[in-house]
Amino acid sequence: MPSHxxxxxxxxxxxxxxxxxxxxxxxxxxxxxxxxxxxNNLAYLLTFLLFCVGLVSIIHVYRNMHAxxxxxxxxxxxxxxxxxxFVLSVRNPKPxxxxxxxxxxxxxxxxxxxxxxxxxxxxxTVPVSxxxxxxxxxxxxxxxxxxxxxxxxxxxxLELSLNCLIYPKPANSTQPLPEHTAPGGKGTAVQVGTDDxxxxxxxxxxxxxRHLNWKGYAKGQPLMAxxxxxxxxxxxxxxxxxxxxxxxxxxxALLTKWVLDAERRQVAYGLKLPGTQxxxxxxxxxxxxxxxxxxxxxxG
Amino acid sequence: MFVKSIxxxxxxxxxxSLCLVILPHLQHVASWAIGAFIVLGVWRIVGHVRPAWxxxxxxxxxxxxxxxxVHVLQYGALFGRDVGVSLLIVMSGLKxxxxxxxxxxxxxxxxxxxxxxxxxxxxxxxxxxxYLLLALLLLTACMVDLSAQSHAPTLRHQLRxxxxxxxxxxxxxxxxxxxxxRIAGPLWVLPKDAQNATTGLSDEMSPGKISNLTQNNAVAxxxxxxxxxxxxxxxxxxxxxxxxxDGKTWSQGRRQHFPQAYVPKxxxxxxxISYTVNLEPHNKSWLLGLDLxxxxxxxxxxxxxxxxxxxxxxxxxxxxxxxxxxxxHTGRLNRREYxxxxxxxxxFSPKVIALAQQLFRNTTSRQDYINKVLAFFNQQGxxxxxxxxxxxxxxxxxxxLQTRKGFCEHYASAFTLLMRAVGIPARIVTGYQGGDxxxxxxxxxxxxxxxxxxxxxxxxxxxWTRFDPTAAVAPERVELSIDASQSADGSVVFQSQQLSAxxxxxxxLAYSWDAANHVWNDWFxxxxxxxQQDFLNRLGLNIKSWKDLLYYLIFIFFIVFGVIVYLLLRxxxxxxxxxxxxxxxxxxxxxxxxxxxxxxxEGPAEFSARITRRYPSLLHAVDDITTLYIQLRxxxxxxxxxxxxxxxxxxxxxxxxxxxxIGKD
Numbered sequence: 006m007p008s009h010x011x012x013x014x015x016x017x018x019x020x021x022x023x024x025x026x027x028x029x030x031x032x033x034x035x036x037x038x039x040x041x042x043x044x045n046n047l048a049y050l051l052t053f054l055l056f057c058v059g060l061v062s063i064i065h066v067y068r069n070m071h072a073x074x075x076x077x078x079x080x081x082x083x084x085x086x087x088x089x090x091f092v093l094s095v096r097n098p099k100p101x102x103x104x105x106x107x108x109x110x111x112x113x114x115x116x117x118x119x120x121x122x123x124x125x126x127x128x129x130t131v132p133v134s135x136x137x138x139x140x141x142x143x144x145x146x147x148x149x150x151x152x153x154x155x156x157x158x159x160x161x162x163l164e165l166s167l168n169c170l171i172y173p174k175p176a177n178s179t180q181p182l183p184e185h186t187a188p189g190g191k192g193t194a195v196q197v198g199t200d201d202x203x204x205x206x207x208x209x210x211x212x213x214x215r216h217l218n219w220k221g222y223a224k225g226q227p228l229m230a231x232x233x234x235x236x237x238x239x240x241x242x243x244x245x246x247x248x249x250x251x252x253x254x255x256x257x258a259l260l261t262k263w264v265l266d267a268e269r270r271q272v273a274y275g276l277k278l279p280g281t282q283x284x285x286x287x288x289x290x291x292x293x294x295x296x297x298x299x300x301x302x303x304x305g
Numbered sequence: 306m307f308v309k310s311i312x313x314x315x316x317x318x319x320x321x322s323l324c325l326v327i328l329p330h331l332q333h334v335a336s337w338a339i340g341a342f343i344v345l346g347v348w349r350i351v352g353h354v355r356p357a358w359x360x361x362x363x364x365x366x367x368x369x370x371x372x373x374x375v376h377v378l379q380y381g382a383l384f385g386r387d388v389g390v391s392l393l394i395v396m397s398g399l400k401x402x403x404x405x406x407x408x409x410x411x412x413x414x415x416x417x418x419x420x421x422x423x424x425x426x427x428x429x430x431x432x433x434x435x436y437l438l439l440a441l442l443l444l445t446a447c448m449v450d451l452s453a454q455s456h457a458p459t460l461r462h463q464l465r466x467x468x469x470x471x472x473x474x475x476x477x478x479x480x481x482x483x484x485x486x487r488i489a490g491p492l493w494v495l496p497k498d499a500q501n502a503t504t505g506l507s508d509e510m511s512p513g514k515i516s517n518l519t520q521n522n523a524v525a526x527x528x529x530x531x532x533x534x535x536x537x538x539x540x541x542x543x544x545x546x547x548x549x550x551d552g553k554t555w556s557q558g559r560r561q562h563f564p565q566a567y568v569p570k571x572x573x574x575x576x577x578i579s580y581t582v583n584l585e586p587h588n589k590s591w592l593l594g595l596d597l598x599x600x601x602x603x604x605x606x607x608x609x610x611x612x613x614x615x616x617x618x619x620x621x622x623x624x625x626x627x628x629x630x631x632x633x634h635t636g637r638l639n640r641r642e643y644x645x646x647x648x649x650x651x652x653f654s655p656k657v658i659a660l661a662q663q664l665f666r667n668t669t670s671r672q673d674y675i676n677k678v679l680a681f682f683n684q685q686g687x688x689x690x691x692x693x694x695x696x697x698x699x700x701x702x703x704x705x706l707q708t709r710k711g712f713c714e715h716y717a718s719a720f721t722l723l724m725r726a727v728g729i730p731a732r733i734v735t736g737y738q739g740g741d742x743x744x745x746x747x748x749x750x751x752x753x754x755x756x757x758x759x760x761x762x763x764x765x766x767x768x769w770t771r772f773d774p775t776a777a778v779a780p781e782r783v784e785l786s787i788d789a790s791q792s793a794d795g796s797v798v799f800q801s802q803q804l805s806a807x808x809x810x811x812x813x814l815a816y817s818w819d820a821a822n823h824v825w826n827d828w829f830x831x832x833x834x835x836x837q838q839d840f841l842n843r844l845g846l847n848i849k850s851w852k853d854l855l856y857y858l859i860f861i862f863f864i865v866f867g868v869i870v871y872l873l874l875r876x877x878x879x880x881x882x883x884x885x886x887x888x889x890x891x892x893x894x895x896x897x898x899x900x901x902x903x904x905x906x907e908g909p910a911e912f913s914a915r916i917t918r919r920y921p922s923l924l925h926a927v928d929d930i931t932t933l934y935i936q937l938r939x940x941x942x943x944x945x946x947x948x949x950x951x952x953x954x955x956x957x958x959x960x961x962x963x964x965x966x967i968g969k970d
Contacts, residue, residue, distance in 0.1 A: 025411040032415045036422055041488050044621070046830050047425045047434055051441070053481040055418065057474035058445065060866065064873050065470070071874070100877055104456055118455040153466055154445070155411070155452035 007166035010076040013148065017161045018070050020063060026156035029059060062154040069103050069150050070159045073121070078128060080143070080169035082293070082300075088132040089169040091143045095129055097121040105152040110144040138173035138257070138300045142166070172296040175265055176258035182266055182274075183241060204239060205229040206271065206287055232271075240273035240285035243295075257299055264295045278302055311410055312457075313353040315450045319410060320346040320401065322443040323417045327394055329424055329433070335379060338391040341372060345398030360402065369399055390423045410451055417444050429622075431825050442467050473869060480865050483841075484858035486851045487834045505587040506544055506756055510735055511554040512700055516691050516712040519787050519797075521753035523585075525737060526593055527823050529748040530580040537739065537784045539631055541596045541759065541771060542751060544736035546610040550725075552650040553700055555718060555733045571637060572768075574599070574630035581626045583748075583826055590618050593736060593751075595629035596771060610732075610769075611635070622826050635768030638730060646730030646763060649722070654702035661726035671729055671764050678723050679777040682716065685709065689716075689779035689797055713775040713782070717758040720774040730763040734771070739786050745813070746820030754787050885937045885947060892930055892954045899959050909935055922966035926957055 011017075022030070033056050040048035078092035097103050104120045108131050119129040135141055143165055151158035208217055208228040218229045232239070243263050250256050260276070267274035268287065275285030276295045281302070283295050323346070327339060345368075352359035360368070372395045373383075380388040397416040404410050421437050421444070445467035446460075453463070505525065507514055526542075549558030574597065582593055592605055592613035600607050604625040605615040615623070638646065664681060668674040686709055693710040696703045701722055704715050711719075717733055724731035738757035740749040759773040776783050785799035804812060828836070841848050848854050893903045893912075901919060903912045913931040917924045933950045937943070 025408060028411065028415060032418060036419070039422065043426065044487070044833065045425050045429070046482075046832050047429045047437075048422050049485065050478070050482055051418075051422055051425070051437075053478045053485070054441070054471070054474060057477040057481070058470050060477065061470055061473045061869065064870055068873060104458075105453055120456045152452050153470070154448045155407070156448070 007142070007164040009166060010074060011163050011165065012074045013070050013072060013161050015067075015071065018067060018159050019161070020067060020157055020159045023151055023156060023158050026059070026158075029055075029156050033059075059154070059156055063157050065153055066151060066157045066159045068101075069152050070106070070148070070161065072099055073097060073103065073106065073148075075148070075163055075165065077143075077165050077167040080167055082170040082172055082296070083135060084172045085135050085138050085174040087135060089135050089141055089171065091131040091133060091167055091169060093129050093131065093165070093167075094126050095119060095121050096126045097123060100124060103150075105150055107149050109147045109149065111147065112144070133169075135169075135171045138171050140168045140301070141171050142168050170297060170300055172300050173254075173257045173261045175262035176255065178259060178262060180259065180262075182263055182270070182272065183243065183247065204232045206232055240275060241267065242275045242277055242285070243267070244277040245279055246277065253304055257302060261296065261299055264292060264299070268292050279304060310406060310454070311404070311451070312454060313350060315410065315447070315454070316353060316401075316404065317350050318443075318450055318460075319413055319417070319447045320350060322440065322447055323397055323401075323413070323420070325443060326417050326420045326424070326437070326440045327397075329427075329436070330390055330394065330420075333387055333427060334391045334394060337375070338372075338394050342394050342398035345402045349402045349404065365399065365402060372399070386423075386426055390420070390426075393420055393423065407451055407454075411448070414444055414447050414451075429830050431822060442471060445470060473873070477862065477865050477869065480862050481858070482832075483837075484854060484861065486854050486858075487832070487837055505589070505753060506735060506737075508545055508589065508591075509554050509556045510547055510714055510718070510733060510758055512693070512696055512704075512711065512714055512718075515714045515735070515756050515758055518753045518756040519691055523753050524819070525587070525751050525753050525755065526582050526584040527748050527750055527819075527826075528580050528582050528740065530578070532578070534742060534749065535578060535595060535631070539595065540738060540740050541734075541757075541773075542593045542737040542740075542755075543596050543598060543612055543734060544591050544593055545612055545734070546761070547733040547735060548645045549648065550650055550718075550722065552652065552698075555721075558645070571634075573634040573636075574632070576631040577628050578631060579626065579628045581624060583823065583831075584619060584623045584625070586619050586621050586623070588618050588620060590615050592619070592623075592625065594627045596631070597633045597635070598627045598629045600625065600627055622830055624827065624831050633768070634766075637768075638763055643730055646732055647725050647728055649725050653722075653726075654699050656702050657705060657722060658726045660705060661723045664723070665727045671762070672766075674727070674729070675724075675762060675772060678720060679772070679774060682720075682774055682777040687711070687716075687778050689713075689775065689782070691797055714758045716774040716778060717760050720772065721760045724760070724762050732761050732769075734759055734761050738773075738783065741786060743816045743820055743823075745816045746823050748820075748823060750819060752786070885934065885942075885950070888947070888951050888954050889934050889938075892934075892957065895954075895957060895959055899963065909938075920959070920963050920966075922962050923959055926953075926959075926962065930954060930957065 033052060036048065036052040036055070039045075040052050074096040076094045076096065078094050080089060080091045083089050093108070095106065100123045102120065102122050106119050106121065106129075108117045108119070108129055109115070110131055110133050113133065115132060117129050117131050119127050121127040131143070131146065133141070133144060146163040146165065147160055148163055149158055149160040205218060206229065208230045212230045216230050218226070218231055222228045243260050245256060245260070248256050248259065250259055260278075264274065264276070271287060273285045273287045274295070276283040276298060278298060281298050283291070283298060324343070327342060331339060349359070373392070376388060376392055376395075377383060380391070382388065383392065393416065397413060397420065400409065400416060401413050404413060418441070421440055424433070424437055442464065446463040449458075449463045449466050458466075506518070545557065547555035547557055549556050578595065580595070584592060592600070592615060594600065594611075594613050597611040598607065598613055599611075600613045605613050607613055613627075664677050665674055668677055688710045689712065690710050691712055693704075693712065693715065694708050696708070701719055704711055705719055705723075721731040721733050735756075735758045737751050737755040738759070739755045740751040742749050757773075757775070759771060759775065761769045761771055764770050773783070779797065781799050782797075787797060787799060832840075838848060841854075846857060848857070889909070896903065896916065899920065901916055907915070909931050913927050916927050930950065930953050933946060933953065937946055937950060
């Protein structure tokens with residue numbers, strides 16, 4: 006049952022010897038045999054001392070993990086194929102430091118290591134590779150530590166509920182953006198940079214000063230830039246139904262690429278998918294909305 | 306593929322720790338083996354940043370084969386203490402070179418731990434043990450370093466953590482040490498290796514053999530006396546009797562001449578003195594005892610010539626109780642003994658025989674003759690020296706008639722031969738003479754420099770009787786010990802009884818250290834089955850069998866372990882470091898008993914007022930404390946005021962005041 010926050014208690018923590026730990030036990034057995042054979046009291050002392058150090062280190066290993074609290078943070082959306090970065094926060098409520106806490110998602114070799122000082126919280130990022138679009142729930146996490154001696158290790162499984170939105174992978178295509186559609190017919194392609202004023206958009210550093218709306222800014226409005234283009238309709242529609250590409254995923258991929266292109270070219274774009282429609286706009290929030298729609302799109 | 310999962314500093318740390326462990330082995334392991342280790346280690350560490358310099362697999366295999374074969378060449382075999390250690394050292398170097406992953410590094414550390422324990426096969430002294438404990442601390446810190454690859458703790462932090470772990474493990478370790486059953490005897494036969502040529506008394510005597518030992522100040526054995534100490538003239542420590550003279554060397558003779566293990570019947574012994582000897586290992590099977598000793602059977606055998614033997618050689622510290630009899634008559638000689646005791650080599654010098662006969666003329670008894678011979682030594686210009694002229698083929702003739710300069714072995718030999726020359730049974734006894742009393746530890750120290758040889762002559766009055774011809778030439782020898790450091794040019798210098806203040810202080814220090822060593826040997830190194838039984842009985846634990854012992858062990862072990870678990874895992878309130886606040890917290894805790902809890906948003910003055918409203922009798926005390934606290938906390942800090950506050954709070958007993966007040970009403 007995944008949850009937002011988990012605290013590591015004695016019920017969840019298991020301890021086992023590492024491979025070095027097993028070899029250590031073998032070493033101790035040999036040393037004990039040697040001590041008995043040579044009746045050497047100092048050898049006995051050394052063997053016993055090491056044995057007890059090993060035992061005490063079990064307590065330390067347990068203590069290093071016990072009572073840690075793991076809370077979910079955020080996960081920024083990424084494109085399929087990139088690494089999703091799940092952010093967690095680890096809280097150490099005890100008055101001693103924790104070291105070398107390792108987070109490893111199930112079935113992945115990558116490990117994220119963190120140390121949490123006493124009475125503090127630390128964030129840790131768990132990267133997970135992605136393949137398909139949609140929501141990726143964070144895989145079961147193994148939290149493990151073998152500090153301080155590395156002879157024993159403690160582990161615990163965490164099922165946390167944190168999802169990462171995976172945008173579809175944009176198609177590797179050079180197909181240009183569709184022409185803009187005026188209401189009721191085909192129109193000419195939009196060109197940016199011609200004379201007619203078509204609207205405002207948020208100011209960007211590269212904008213030439215004469216394109217900025219100083220009047221409005223003096224009135225207290227946020228600094229906007231004036232958009233110029235052809236006086237015809239200033240948006241395009243990315244329409245599922247109008248596409249010639251075969252295959253659902255290819256269509257999604259192409260649409261994704263178009264969204265990115267349109268955003269880059271600063272052409273207001275709208276998205277039409279069977280069952281969903283997003284009105285034409287520009288901006289990071291709009292981009293996210295379209296990409297989200299594409300990511301979550303399921304036909305039928 | 307080379308994976309840099311370990312830091313270079315970690316590798317260097319491991320290498321350094323291993324160097325420390327291997328260093329003491331320099332004395333008994335070939336230096337090329339240690340050299341190989343150092344080369345391999347440094348190579349690997351440097352190669353960590355330049356992987357191209359590291360050897361390929363084939364090169365490594367070749368090196369391994371090469372080093373192993375050099376071992377076989379040098380030692381002849383691969384089994385044995387010294388070979389084993391040397392191989393272990395070289396293998397550590399090879400493994401270090403081969404280290405790629407963390408697991409490899411752990412293997413190197415484990416090899417290091419094994420090397421630490423091999424050191425104990427050679428020496429178990431206190432200083433050595435402390436040194437190796439330090440090495441163990443470092444190896445533990447290496448393990449900490451290995452498991453902390455991502456956050457790079459400081460060396461100080463690693464060492465502190467390692468020390469903490471060791472200290473926490475110590476009580477458990479002591480429980481195990483005291484209660485773990487000691488199994489007597491080896492489980493398998495120890496590999497025969499070239500024993501260290503331990504210097505000490507040899508089982509033969511010839512000119513020079515004993516004088517060589519005067520430079521050696523090492524402790525031969527320590528003796529704890531049950532009652533009174535023997536006088537210096539009584540401190541003759543018997544080791545061996547030598548019967549067979551071949552013209553140059555005295556030895557024990559052939560097998561059939563060896564004394565048998567029984568004490569003959571008509572022996573009369575009296576004036577007993579009992580003591581315990583703590584013998585340092587000398588790789589021989591004879592034991593020491595005061596003239597004339599008797600040993601209990603479980604420790605060894607007493608032979609007909611009153612020397613003591615053990616079944617196996619003494620390869621480690623051996624402690625045994627002895628009763629010696631200072632007055633004795635050893636009974637009659639049988640024919641065989643008589644023949645052996647009057648044996649002279651075939652080509653014995655006729656001049657010596659002539660001398661003997663000359664001295665023998667006109668004597669009335671054996672004792673008379675003996676006195677005459679002693680007087681001969683005393684009056685004829687004989688000199689007691691450590692570096693007498695070398696003697697040739699007829700050593701005794703040369704000595705008696707020409708050089709007249711010698712050490713105790715010359716005099717003992719000459720005296721014995723002069724006895725035998727006229728048919729009086731005599732033999733050589735070797736052992737030690739003297740001993741320094743260590744008043745700090747209440748025991749006597751006998752060193753190698755006390756080694757001595759004297760003679761025994763058979764008389765009807767007392768059987769085998771001791772005569773020390775050295776005493777005729779240098780009577781101080783019996784009273785004093787030879788000062789090893791000053792006898793460089795040959796003349797014998799005795800230890801001065803008058804010491805300067807500094808020398809005296811130094812001597813006391815040396816005695817204290819030796820006493821510590823003695824306790825270490827006695828109680829810690831000598832902790833065997835017998836001592837364990839004794840110790841546990843004294844503690845009140847009744848141990849009848851090893852099963853009892855195991856039950857006690859497991860029981861007490863778990864208790865101590867539980868205590869440690871509790872101490873480590875209990876909830877700790879984060880302590881406030883400010884002592885003023887801590888003191889005030891104690892005050893608040895006391896108020897809790899009266900059901901008055903200070904609220905988080907309540908200031909100290911408010912709290913004080915609230916208390917006073919509830920319990921007016923506390924007004925004076927609480928007001929006092931609160932004012933002082935506010936002054937300290939928010940005003941100027943003053944140490945005297947803090948002490949005052951602490952003591953006021955310590956003495957503050959609110960329940961008592963309230964109860965008194967209620968009583969009054």
